[in-house]
Amino acid sequence: MGTVYDTIVLGLGGMGSATAAALAQRGRRVLGLEQYTPAHTLGSSHGESRIIRQAYFEGTDYVPLLLEAYELWAQIEHDQHQRGALLQITGGLLIGAQDSQIITGSLHSARTHGIAHHLLAPDDLRRRYPMFQPQQPLYALYEPHGGVLNPEQCIRTYLQHAQQHGADLHFSEAVQEWQVAADGSSVRVTTERGSYTAETLVIGAGAWSGAVLAELQLPLVVERQVMFWVQPQGDVQQFRVPHFPFFIAELEPGLEPYGFPIIGDPAGGVKVSLFYNGTPCTPATLNRTATASEFDALRPTFAALLPELDGTVLRAVTCMYTCTPDHHFVVGLHPHHPNVSIAAGFSGHGFKFCSVIGAILADLAHTGSTSRPLGLFDPMRFRAG
Numbered sequence: 001m002g003t004v005y006d007t008i009v010l011g012l013g014g015m016g017s018a019t020a021a022a023l024a025q026r027g028r029r030v031l032g033l034e035q036y037t038p039a040h041t042l043g044s045s046h047g048e049s050r051i052i053r054q055a056y057f058e059g060t061d062y063v064p065l066l067l068e069a070y071e072l073w074a075q076i077e078h079d080q081h082q083r084g085a086l087l088q089i090t091g092g093l094l095i096g097a098q099d100s101q102i103i104t105g106s107l108h109s110a111r112t113h114g115i116a117h118h119l120l121a122p123d124d125l126r127r128r129y130p131m132f133q134p135q136q137p138l139y140a141l142y143e144p145h146g147g148v149l150n151p152e153q154c155i156r157t158y159l160q161h162a163q164q165h166g167a168d169l170h171f172s173e174a175v176q177e178w179q180v181a182a183d184g185s186s187v188r189v190t191t192e193r194g195s196y197t198a199e200t201l202v203i204g205a206g207a208w209s210g211a212v213l214a215e216l217q218l219p220l221v222v223e224r225q226v227m228f229w230v231q232p233q234g235d236v237q238q239f240r241v242p243h244f245p246f247f248i249a250e251l252e253p254g255l256e257p258y259g260f261p262i263i264g265d266p267a268g269g270v271k272v273s274l275f276y277n278g279t280p281c282t283p284a285t286l287n288r289t290a291t292a293s294e295f296d297a298l299r300p301t302f303a304a305l306l307p308e309l310d311g312t313v314l315r316a317v318t319c320m321y322t323c324t325p326d327h328h329f330v331v332g333l334h335p336h337h338p339n340v341s342i343a344a345g346f347s348g349h350g351f352k353f354c355s356v357i358g359a360i361l362a363d364l365a366h367t368g369s370t371s372r373p374l375g376l377f378d379p380m381r382f383r384a385g
């Protein structure tokens with residue numbers, strides 16, 4: 001008979017790697033199963049940068065989780081001697097009209113939870129950050145604690161942490177099926193190489209969640225997203241930290257360009273994209289070939305905000321969002337199987353939470369409950385009636 005594990009973690013991307021690390025650190029016997037290689041570029045957690053911020057315009061309920069996420073990112077950086085390698089504080093600008101959701105929502109979260117921020121009037125934005133020359137009078141909420149995570153390095157670090165604490169991690173091994181025993185006491189997971197048994201299962205399957213959790217019929221829509229690295233005109237230094245924070249701009253409802261400061265190679269370009277508005281797809285139908293010409297449609301939007309960001313597209317890479325109808329996450333116990341926990345539907349804003357979601361999933365797998373409120377993420381909230 002093979003090893004019997006306490007927990008199997010299905011999927012070792014952002015959420016799964018953090019969960020495997022948290023469980024292994026607690027002394028649990030963990031098996032992690034990943035269909036691709038460590039920190040691969042075929043899911044949702046690649047592209048060198050992810051925004052992390054605290055004055056969350058998506059809702060005040062997220063803020064306590066974010067504050068804990070920051071602590072846990074600092075903890076794993078400390079434990080794995082990666083100080084500053086996972087999270088770099090860059091500051092961040094949330095830009096929009098005075099009555100836009102991005103400004104009113106960010107201000108509400110900042111004031112409710114005492115998050116450090118400065119509100120910049122349109123002239124202040126242009127003066128303090130002269131790369132931004134929006135054609136409309138736009139306000140900006142500056143978050144000094146905003147920063148950028150390196151997703152590949154975060155995942156590699158969590159995987160290393162998990163292995164150092166005894167986890168068995170199998171790569172290039174896709175899960176074909178999982179089944180809960182009739183008496184509910186264990187879970188059996190079958191892959192192309194074998195089958196494994198554990199007391200509990202955590203599912204963090206990203207864009208593949210619709211298939212892995214088919215019986216729940218979650219209303220998940222996978223979107224093709226493209227990240228572009230654009231060479232700015234003029235002086236590259238002004239697009240680097242500390243001159244250039246990350247930004248998200250709500251130019252009109254539903255039109256939200258965002259971008260990052262140049263980190264690392266100054267010739268690497270400014271990474272930009274659009275929040276949402278991707279083409280619906282599945283992991284199987286995703287057109288993974290992105291071309292520089294796809295930026296043509298976005299160029300006027302960016303040029304109207306950042307006139308110097310009008311240069312050559314150096315790279316274009318695809319990625320997938322997995323969206324819920326309300327853009328809130330799906331995290332909790334499986335409604336029919338209390339020894340199965342699920343984390344899905346991160347709707348294009350989940351990476352910053354990996355550290356804390358990993359801790360939450362470890363709680364659920366280990367004890368069946370967690371002290372953090374999960375009502376917003378209830379997997380059953382989409383049921384009719």
Ligand SMILES: Cc1cc2nc3c(=O)[nH]c(=O)nc-3n(C[C@H](O)[C@H](O)[C@H](O)COP(=O)(O)OP(=O)(O)OC[C@H]3O[C@@H](n4cnc5c(N)ncnc54)[C@H](O)[C@@H]3O)c2cc1C
Pocket residue numbers: 010011012013014015016033034035036043044045046047049050051052173174175176204205206207208209212225226227273319320321343344345346347348349350351352353
């Ligand atoms: C372009 C883009 C920009 C983004 N920007 C931000 C941002 O700035 N800030 C932010 O917070 N978030 C951002 N996000 C969202 C964030 O990256 C995602 O929410 C997060 O990475 C999702 O993590 P995950 O673990 O759910 O998915 P993934 O990291 O994709 O992990 C799922 C894993 O499960 C594996 N898997 C699936 N099925 C199986 C199977 N049957 N057997 C074995 N393994 C399996 C997959 O191979 C994969 O490795 C962005 C996303 C994209 C695409």
